[in-house]
Amino acid sequence: MSNRPSAVTVVGSINLDLIATADRLPTAGETIGGAVLSEQPGGKGANQAAAAARLGGSARMVGALGSDVNGQRMLDALSAAGVDTSDVAVLPEPTGTALIVVDRDGENQIVVSPGANSSLSLGGVEFDPDETVLCQLEVGLAVVVEAARRHTGHFVLNAAPAMDLPAELLERCDLVIVNESEYDLIPALAEARLVAVTYGGDGSAMFEHGRKVAEAPSAAVTVANTVGAGDAFCAALVLALRHGLDYERGLAVANAVGGDAVGDPSSQPDLAQLGYYVERTAAAENAR
Structure with missing residues (x-):
């Protein structure tokens, strides 16, 4: 595995x-x-950027938040995680808010009020060909398509929440990451170049043009909160594959990171460095 930190730019929601x-x-x-109420930093984009930084990648966030107290809190949280926030725009709209109900098993219901996320623009943002750009669909689809057009390097899409995707966007993706439900809701993914699908407690798998080429099981974990687990998985898989791990080992590492995230009540959990998860999964494999 390469020891050089991978540069990841996340374009997405805060x-x-x-x-x-x-x-x-x-x-x-x-x-x-x-119920017990808590407030914490979130948004798929911010969660993935924070996870990438904590795993040891060089992470930059491209997003938008409001010029309000909540916006400053979200900005401070990203900076504390080690994320470069120089391309986060502060706008007159309120900071995006997600209303989340979580049950005792960690299952959740989420309603998002996008606020400033709806006004995200890529004006003035530059992309380096050597970095990985990671997008989701909690910001405008037009912004995601623009990022895919402008970035000439490795481009990854977490196609969540599920929606119909332009053929141009899917053809541009080097990797698409979805959960089982999203994979079923986006039939075009069966023809995509490379798709990682998560199955919760049943692990994850990699598909090339609809054909399964790798899979990895999940370890049993105590569930505290599933909200940020998929985002941690996305960041870990991107970093693992960019560090040169094969599909099976990359999925196993991402499963381990996602498992640790599920056991943490935060949407942006503290995580160990990527190398720790590589060693942990290798040891577990040798023990079987």
Whole structure:
């Protein structure tokens, strides 16, 4: 594995997560009491940038937040994680907010109010051909397409939340990362060049043009919060593959990182360096 830190630029959302942890999720029209409320930094983009930085990558965030107290809190959290925030725009709109309900098993329901994320622009942003650009779909699709057009290097899309994607965008992707539900909701992914699919407790797999070429199991973990686990997986997989790991080992490393994230109540959990997870998965494989 290469020891040189991989440069990752994340183009995506920055949100304040308002999380109500309850015994179970409410049904339609139902009120559930006794929940515990917490506020923490979130947004798929910010979560992935924070995870990449904590794993030892050189991480830059391209996003937008509001000129409000919450925006400053989100900016401070990114900086504290080691993320370069020089391309985060501060706009008049309010900072994006996610309303999240989490049950005792870690399952969640999420409603996002995008706020400043809807006004994200790539004006003045430069991309280096040697870096990896990682996008999601919590910002405007037009911004993601523009990033794919302008970046000439490695381009990765976490196609979440699921939506119909232009053929141009899918053809540009070096890697698409989705969960099992998103893979089913985007039929065009069956023809994509390379797709990583997560299956929660059942691990993950890699597909080339719809053909499974690698898979890796997940370890049993105690679930505290699943909100940031997929984002941690995305950052870890990007870094692992860019460091030269093969698909199977890259998936195993990303599963281990995602497992640690599931066990942490934060959407932007503290993580060890990537090398630790590489050694841990190798030791687990040798023990089998």
